[in-house]
Amino acid sequence: MILYDYILSASCYQVRLMAALLGQPLTTRAVNFHPAKEHKSPEMLKLNPKGTLPVLQDGDLVLTESAEILRYLTRDTPDWRGQDEVWLSFAAALNGSIGTARLHDILSYDADIDAVRRAGVQHLRQLEAHLVEQRFDGMIFLTGHTPTIADIACFPTTALAPDGGVSLDVYPSIRLWMRAIRSLPGFIEMPGIHRLHELEAAP
């Protein structure tokens, strides 16, 4: 399985994280997204005419949407599936608000920055309200007691919100949810999302 990958992409990290949590081997091919725009190169466009990342290739199969890729990776692990669909759409919405604010701030993407940040805050409020209710029922993940692809889809963009100038300080349940994800066995980091140092032996 080959992932055409960009290290700073939250959507590519969804795929790397999911594979790591499942213990599935994944070969990554680094695509020079910025500044070379290699995702728009003729070779990449042949693979994915939309010219976006991530792209997952497994034999003849080519998948170009992170949600599809998450479903594909978990096709044999029902534990990782739940009432996910609404959250996969929500993850796409987060990518449009907070994700866009982040690309604006770190890669100078064009955006109405105030509007996307405002939309981002509304999305975070929705997420917080849902997680508050989950916690009342003794659950920390989006759809139950254990994580599913819903969590993995929503986690990266949410955790990187501060890169786009949107603070996470005022969402206690989102913070505890992110902590639960970072505590999962097999968790891997990306720039801006670090592991829990306290889980390691003291120096």
Next chain:
Amino acid sequence: MGRLDFARCALLECVLRERGAVDWIAVGLSVDVPAGTVVPRRVNDTDMAIWCSAAGKLHAWGDRCPHRGMRLSHGFVRGETLSCIYHGWQYGMDGTCSYIPAHPQLEPPKTICARSYACNEQDQMIWVALAPTQAKTPDAEGRRPVRSLEITLPVAKVAEGLGHPMSSLMVLGGVYDLAVALQPSTQHSCVLHAFAGADQERKQVSRHLEKMRAELESADA
């Protein structure tokens, strides 16, 4: 802490007293800062790191590492100490630095010390005081905490919108038997920490609070 910070704190204290004495400020529910975690809170423009040790002891410290000023709330809790994420300096319960990883043999001088604030837990809510106070932490009279919500309005506007004079804990009553504590955050925002009657359905209360926030914010827009 610099002289200027000190003068600013003293001034702030005066201002707060004139406004109607808010000695204790709620900064969050105890369940939202479980043992072994640290969270950032902005209290009246003062950045704090609130942390709970493995044994469950709560602390409110200034959110600046005495070493190079990194936010301590980005750090991590190990046992009864808080470590800075940057160079790993470790601080014990009294705020003094107990260990510097780059100099393992060195016993750090007691003068290396995080700024600490009074911090109490009552009714499963965490309360801090920006200045020393004799006042008792407010009593929620059997209500239980529900949740915290940020409101993008200055605290005075929210108190006005709720039709209550500002105090540490404002009893609103109503069907959910609400009591709310407002945490002034920045000049433009505050956090509302809500209690409700002990037998209230918390999901209902949470949804009611969402509506309340929407109304407060749109009334001002």
